[in-house]
Amino acid sequence: MVGRIIKRVYLYLIFLFLYAPIVVLVAYSFNESRSRGRWGGFTLRWYAELFRDTEVLRALYNTLAIAVLSAVIATVIGTAAAIGIHEMKRIKKVIVMNLTYLPVINPDIVTGVSLMLLFVFTKPFTQLGLGFFTMLLAHITFNIPYVILSVLPKLKQLDKHVYEAALDLGATPSYALRKVVIPQIMPGIVTGFLLAFTLSIDDFVISFFTTGSGVSNIAIYVYSMARRGVNPKINALSTIMFVTVLALLLIVNKRMSKDNPKVKESVRSTTHHLKKRGLVKSPG
Structure with a gap:
């Protein structure tokens, strides 16, 4: 009993440590005062100013x-590679x-500098200067390994006999891939996409080393702003992005929980049909 209470308290402390800063950020996005040291009352002023700031919106x-x-x-690319x-x-x-x-294990600064040198070296041949492209x-490059590592575990759980049986029944490799393989590894694909996003x-x-003048993302913009003092508009922007990503995650999880039973039932019925025809052997 005591051990269970200690484990629960420990879990709550971990969640508090992870999410308390986000709660504070969300709360101060509605703070009337520009100071982060005192509460000046509830306001939506920073959200209104956020959507009037062209630099932040860019x-x-x-x-x-x-x-x-x-x-x-x-x-x-990562799914095909996996x-x-x-x-x-x-x-x-x-x-x-x-x-x-x-x-994945390489330090970001090494990856960023390497990609920057690569883009600078190839500029005379490609006429491609540092910027948006x-x-x-660079982001595609460092995202691909994470997608591969998200999809591979699902492929290892895949029953290869179902795919082979679909080919024996006359399905083309591309059709079997779309109708048999992809639905079963879809949770891994969605996880890889969300992780990459x-x-x-x-x-x-990596963004800092591979971008050019006039092109910046939110991380670079906040870094440049931090030297002058973080504007409360960034709190509002961070809150909007957090809520959006959280809503997206909840929608995807709900959809996956609805789709998974359908996929499993479809695979189960297909496997049963193939076993009856002798195209898939029963275990043992």
Whole structure:
């Protein structure tokens, strides 16, 4: 009994440590006073000023555009790469997986400087200067490994006999991939997309080294503002972004909880049908 209480208190302290700063940020986004040391009353003034500040809105647009584009592209490439890695021989898979882990464990500053040097070196050949496009390429690059690592566990849980049986029944590889494989690994794909989207919004170091003058995301804008003092409008912007991401996460989780029973039932009925036809062997 005592051990259970201690574990519960410990869990609550962890949650308090993680979410108390966010609660404070949200509360102070409604603070009338510019000072973070005192409460001056409830107001929506900073939200109104936020949507009148063109510089903040430009940084927000760059942030969301890069996050969405990099997450979508990285999810497509990462999912295809995960499927290819899953079908590799053992030695090749080990080599490729070690290469996949490198960008994850590599310090951000090393990745950022390396990509900056690469873009500068290739500029005479590509005529591509540092800016929006280079930042987008950088975000796609560091997001792909996270998508691969999110999708691979779902592929390992996949019953390969169902895919092979679909081919035996006349399905083309692309059709079997869309109708058999993708629905079963969809939770991993969604997780990879959300992780890539969140990491892209959160990134500062790599963005700082791969962007050019006149192009900044929210992280770079807040960093430049912090040297002059953080404006309360940033509290309002952070609150909007937090609520948006939280709502997106809740919607996706609710949708996945509804879709998973349907996917499992579909796979179960398909497997049962294939077993009756002798195309999939029963275990044991």
